[in-house]
Amino acid sequence: MEPRAINFKDKLATFSEHWSPKVIAEMNNYQFKLVKVQGEFAWHDHPDTDEVFIVISGNLEIEFRDSTVSLGPGEMYVVPKGVEHKPKSQQECEILLVEPRGVVNTGDVDGELTAENNVWI
Amino acid sequence: MEPRAINFKDKLATFSEHWSPKVIAEMNNYQFKLVKVQGEFAWHDHPDTDEVFIVISGNLEIEFRDSTVSLGPGEMYVVPKGVEHKPKSQQECEILLVEPRGVVNTGDVDGELTAENNVWI
Numbered sequence: 001m002e003p004r005a006i007n008f009k010d011k012l013a014t015f016s017e018h019w020s021p022k023v024i025a026e027m028n029n030y031q032f033k034l035v036k037v038q039g040e041f042a043w044h045d046h047p048d049t050d051e052v053f054i055v056i057s058g059n060l061e062i063e064f065r066d067s068t069v070s071l072g073p074g075e076m077y078v079v080p081k082g083v084e085h086k087p088k089s090q091q092e093c094e095i096l097l098v099e100p101r102g103v104v105n106t107g108d109v110d111g112e113l114t115a116e117n118n119v120w121i
Numbered sequence: 122m123e124p125r126a127i128n129f130k131d132k133l134a135t136f137s138e139h140w141s142p143k144v145i146a147e148m149n150n151y152q153f154k155l156v157k158v159q160g161e162f163a164w165h166d167h168p169d170t171d172e173v174f175i176v177i178s179g180n181l182e183i184e185f186r187d188s189t190v191s192l193g194p195g196e197m198y199v200v201p202k203g204v205e206h207k208p209k210s211q212q213e214c215e216i217l218l219v220e221p222r223g224v225v226n227t228g229d230v231d232g233e234l235t236a237e238n239n240v241w242i
Contacts, residue, residue, distance in 0.1 A: 002188050005196035027171040027199050027219060030151065050148040056195070067123050074177070075126035078148050098148060098219065 008034065008056055012094055014121050019113055021097055021105055022121040033097040034121070035105075040088040044107035051079045051099045058093030062086070129155065129177055133215055135242050140234055142218055142226055143242040154218040155242070156226075161209040165228035172200045172220045179214030183207070 011024050011034055019041060021033035037060065053060065054076040062069050062077060063086040069077050079085050106114045132145050132155055140162060142154035158181065174181065175197040183190050183198060184207040190198050200206050227235045 003185070003190040003198070005190055005192040005198050008195045008197070025173070025197060025199050027173045028202075028221075030219075032173070032197065052146070052148045052153070064124070069124040069126055071126040074129045076129070076146060076153065077124070077126050078146050081149075098151075100149075 020115040038092045043086045044109040045084045046107045054096040056094040060093045141236040159213045164207045165230040166205045175217040177215040181214045
């Protein structure tokens with residue numbers, strides 16, 4: 001069978017819920033996850049790892065305790081490990097996340113926004 | 122100072138040479154690199170790591186010994202570690218690579234296409 005590329009738009013068309021990352025690929029022990037977001041997420045951090053956000057469509061703000069970064073399509077940001085952050089977006093925004101396998105979306109803050117981990121599409 | 126997003130188009134506008142990856146970000150010990158390619162690269166593999174290709178513009182073919190994968194904008198592919206591959210593109214193609222810090226573009230095949238490593242833009 002010929003190998004096939006992973007198409008972000010095709011994968012994004014397969015789900016609609018917000019704040020629920022879906023794994024589309026693994027590189028070594030890292031995962032690439034697509035997520036749709038809208039509204040405000042919970043404050044959290046990831047004590048053991050940096051986290052990469054790449055915006056595919058829409059606009060994302062990542063709020064820190066002392067500043068905010070704004071990302072549009074074709075832009076990325078690396079949130080350093082241990083840094084508290086709160087992603088938010090007024091309109092729906094589609095994001096590619098890169099982080100180690102096993103990272104939970106809400107970090108060490110368990111709550112209603114905590115998504116099931118390691119869901120592949 | 123307010124943190125700033127990393128904009129792929131802005132970064133790509135700062136160089137023109139082909140097959141010479143430029144680092145734009147690090148996550149833990151992994152690097153995100155932009156590269157412009159045109160023509161055919163050398164057959165090579167990376168014995169110790171997978172390698173991620175994400176196409177930003179143009180079209181890329183990754184030839185394997187027994188098959189080929191074609192990628193357009195908004196598509197990605199993970200080349201498994203140890204698998205020989207030869208990227209090629211008739212027209213110029215802009216790519217985001219993700220791989221561990223220290224990976225050389227030609228793997229264990231040193232030649233005229235071997236680029237200086239760890240060049241940041």
